Amino acid sequence: MSTIKDVARLAGVSVSTVSRVLNNSKPVNSDVRDRVLIAIDELGYRPNSVARTLVNKKSQLIGVVIPDIDNPFFSALVRGVEEEAKKKGYSILLCNTGGDLEQEIQYLDILKEKYAAGVVFLTARVQDEHVSFFRESKTPVVFACQPENLTGGFSSVAIDDFRAAYEGTSYLIKREHKNIGFVSGPLSDSSSGVLRVEGFKQALIDNGIDFRSEWLYEGNYRYRSGYTGGLKILQQLERPTAIFCANDEMAVGLLSAARELDLSVPEKLSVLGFDDTVMAEIVNPKLTTIRQPICAIGKYSAHTLIGEIEGGVEKQHLLLEYEIVERGSCKSI
Amino acid sequence: MSTIKDVARLAGVSVSTVSRVLNNSKPVNSDVRDRVLIAIDELGYRPNSVARTLVNKKSQLIGVVIPDIDNPFFSALVRGVEEEAKKKGYSILLCNTGGDLEQEIQYLDILKEKYAAGVVFLTARVQDEHVSFFRESKTPVVFACQPENLTGGFSSVAIDDFRAAYEGTSYLIKREHKNIGFVSGPLSDSSSGVLRVEGFKQALIDNGIDFRSEWLYEGNYRYRSGYTGGLKILQQLERPTAIFCANDEMAVGLLSAARELDLSVPEKLSVLGFDDTVMAEIVNPKLTTIRQPICAIGKYSAHTLIGEIEGGVEKQHLLLEYEIVERGSCKSI
DNA sequence: TTGTACGCGTTATCAC
DNA sequence: GTGATAACGCGTACAA
Numbered sequence: 001m002s003t004i005k006d007v008a009r010l011a012g013v014s015v016s017t018v019s020r021v022l023n024n025s026k027p028v029n030s031d032v033r034d035r036v037l038i039a040i041d042e043l044g045y046r047p048n049s050v051a052r053t054l055v056n057k058k059s060q061l062i063g064v065v066i067p068d069i070d071n072p073f074f075s076a077l078v079r080g081v082e083e084e085a086k087k088k089g090y091s092i093l094l095c096n097t098g099g100d101l102e103q104e105i106q107y108l109d110i111l112k113e114k115y116a117a118g119v120v121f122l123t124a125r126v127q128d129e130h131v132s133f134f135r136e137s138k139t140p141v142v143f144a145c146q147p148e149n150l151t152g153g154f155s156s157v158a159i160d161d162f163r164a165a166y167e168g169t170s171y172l173i174k175r176e177h178k179n180i181g182f183v184s185g186p187l188s189d190s191s192s193g194v195l196r197v198e199g200f201k202q203a204l205i206d207n208g209i210d211f212r213s214e215w216l217y218e219g220n221y222r223y224r225s226g227y228t229g230g231l232k233i234l235q236q237l238e239r240p241t242a243i244f245c246a247n248d249e250m251a252v253g254l255l256s257a258a259r260e261l262d263l264s265v266p267e268k269l270s271v272l273g274f275d276d277t278v279m280a281e282i283v284n285p286k287l288t289t290i291r292q293p294i295c296a297i298g299k300y301s302a303h304t305l306i307g308e309i310e311g312g313v314e315k316q317h318l319l320l321e322y323e324i325v326e327r328g329s330c331k332s333i
Numbered sequence: 334m335s336t337i338k339d340v341a342r343l344a345g346v347s348v349s350t351v352s353r354v355l356n357n358s359k360p361v362n363s364d365v366r367d368r369v370l371i372a373i374d375e376l377g378y379r380p381n382s383v384a385r386t387l388v389n390k391k392s393q394l395i396g397v398v399i400p401d402i403d404n405p406f407f408s409a410l411v412r413g414v415e416e417e418a419k420k421k422g423y424s425i426l427l428c429n430t431g432g433d434l435e436q437e438i439q440y441l442d443i444l445k446e447k448y449a450a451g452v453v454f455l456t457a458r459v460q461d462e463h464v465s466f467f468r469e470s471k472t473p474v475v476f477a478c479q480p481e482n483l484t485g486g487f488s489s490v491a492i493d494d495f496r497a498a499y500e501g502t503s504y505l506i507k508r509e510h511k512n513i514g515f516v517s518g519p520l521s522d523s524s525s526g527v528l529r530v531e532g533f534k535q536a537l538i539d540n541g542i543d544f545r546s547e548w549l550y551e552g553n554y555r556y557r558s559g560y561t562g563g564l565k566i567l568q569q570l571e572r573p574t575a576i577f578c579a580n581d582e583m584a585v586g587l588l589s590a591a592r593e594l595d596l597s598v599p600e601k602l603s604v605l606g607f608d609d610t611v612m613a614e615i616v617n618p619k620l621t622t623i624r625q626p627i628c629a630i631g632k633y634s635a636h637t638l639i640g641e642i643e644g645g646v647e648k649q650h651l652l653l654e655y656e657i658v659e660r661g662s663c664k665s666i
Numbered sequence: 667t668t669g670t671a672c673g674c675g676t677t678a679t680c681a682c
Numbered sequence: 683g684t685g686a687t688a689a690c691g692c693g694t695a696c697a698a
Contacts, residue, residue: 003691004692005691013669014668014669014670015669015670015692016669017667017669018692019692019693022692023693025694026667028667032668047692048387048691050392050447050690052691054675054692055674056674056693059383061426069412070408070628071408072403072405072408075404075408076403078427079402079403082429083429086429091426092426093425093427094415094424095424096415096416113381114383114424115383223615252615278612279611279615282585282589282616283615283617284588284592284616284617295403336674347684348675348677349684349686349687355676355677356677359684362683381674383674384675384677384690385675386676387674387675387677387692388677389677389690668697670698671695671696671697672694673692673694673695674690675690676690677688677689677690678689680686682684682686
């Protein structure tokens with residue numbers, strides 16, 4: 001492995017000159033520049049990024065902190081981040097936290113000690129600990145899938161969860177559903193989850209439909225809770241003709257519950273999902289769902305982040321487009 | 334951020350002494366050790382890993398190179414690697430390659446320049462370029478899901494794909510199926526894929542059943558190819574009573590094809606999957622499949638790797654257990 | 667425009 | 683046992 005010194009020697013110049021052509025940090029005579037370039041090429045020289053990091057106090061690493069890589073929603077986000085980062089010469093340090101605050105902080109410390117250039121952060125709720133870390137360490141960060149007002153002043157990329165849920169509900173109402181249930185995410189801390197219930201409720205109100213709390217089930221985004229919620233809601237004397245789930249995984253669980261209760265979907269029950277992850281397509285009936293451009297959220301998160309890292313671009317809040325994709329799980333009554 | 338010098342000053346010792354208590358590299362008097370420890374605590378000092386890496390030429394980074402993080406099979410593996418690595422103080426550099434050799438090599442170069450301690454590698458086929466990289470750079474590596482004889486002498490963690498496919502086929506045969514189709518992975522380069530077809534064929538032979546090439550479809554592990562393969566096989570004049578798919582995703586695609594052709598599963602057609610990823614459970618009917626302990630493969634890969642990194646443990650080939658998990662997609666005839 | 671020399675935070679080799 | 687000091691590979695004032 002050749003170093004900058006080898007290049008300097010071969011080109012007959014000093015290391016500083018080599019450094020200058022490497023970084024375009026100062027003007028260099030074109031003939032010497034050529035000599036250096038040739039030497040670099042000849043030696044197959046590549047600057048040592050560790051040494052660089054040590055002096056610059058900034059690496060080419062981007063931390064991606066998420067609750068669970070083994071969840072299609074998060075892995076799609078990571079893929080988006082990775083693609084964009086790779087394009088710009090950054091690598092991904094994967095921080096899998098299980099949604100645990102302690103682990104999040106632990107990883108944040110690791111990122112700091114490795115001089116990570118920035119981090120894309122997806123958490124159920126932005127906590128004071130997070131905010132103060134980013135403030136103190138001055139590490140650029142963008143929060144993914146987080147409502148603008150909860151990011152502590154940092155950048156974010158998301159969709160408008162309130163409006164998306166509002167429109168999803170409207171979609172159901174337009175199809176003559178007046179009895180609509182809702183399986184939500186955790187309402188205590190999942191901020192975008194709260195937005196979705198609120199969008200749902202608002203749509204009900206605006207259409208003169210009463211909200212029925214017995215048809216609201218607070219799940220946790222997992223298959224199991226969709227199943228349980230479905231059982232809870234559908235076994236009541238009076239049951240809704242449609243249920244809106246705050247994500248696809250729960251919707252799929254709900255499908256199982258409906259099947260178990262012999263309620264055919266969509267004939268007897270319409271089911272509307274959220275996210276449009278891979279499972280929406282493979283389940284039977286295929287899920288009508290609100291598509292959230294997860295991979296794009298990852299891409300734009302990375303893009304925004306790198307903008308802040310390199311260009312000193314201003315903090316910003318991006319809202320991406322969602323859309324209702326109609327498949328087989330909803331029908332008019 | 335305090336450095337080793339600050340600690341040395343505060344403790345009234347030299348930096349070398351601090352370094353020694355940090356690394357237990359040489360004996361230190363217990364009273365001075367205590368002073369150092371106190372100083373460390375007082376300053377909240379944490380050794381700078383970048384500087385460490387620069388002098389040791391070895392970081393605490395483990396590269397995980399896979400084709401696609403947004404695929405439940407690979408993401409499960411990554412989760413396993415991450416868990417084990419985190420436990421041992423290593424972090425994960427995620428290398429998403431799209432299965433492209435050029436990108437694999439590109440990432441390998443990045444890993445080298447970052448002084449990665451080792452890499453967990455999952456690729457369709459181990460190529461000469463891979464092997465020579467690991468030989469020359471002396472970077473420890475373990476290949477995941479790769480047949481022992483194709484790892485170029487490096488460690489590996491996998492299951493016995495041949496036997497697993499053999500047993501899967503036997504499972505079908507025991508249930509009186511004599512006409513069995515097979516949807517395979519790519520046969521040109523996916524080595525474990527080849528093993529699975531061979532296990533399938535061998536089971537046929539050992540049971541006196543003819544192999545019918547028209548019932549073999551070469552897919553690519555994706556949903557779409559399972560669907561297409563299903564159509565191809567099931568629209569023939571004579572069709573099998575059971576089809577074995579080399580992974581779950583294709584099995585799910587096959588399910589769609591069967592539904593489209595009005596062949597109810599498992600009544601008219603038994604379908605056997607492979608892997609037991611999340612989708613096996615959410616599809617209807619639920620998939621009977623051969624469970625491969627993907628997450629554990631990740632864990633053991635990391636464990637083996639770290640053993641080689643730290644202990645100079647010998648190269649080894651681990652074969653983990655698989656099992657047939659019976660759900661609703663297969664029946665006796 | 668170019669070169670010298672020092673610093674980034676550690677570890678390791680040497681003397682003491 | 684302990685303490686200087688030279689690496690590790692690079693960027694950058696500063697001097698020329």
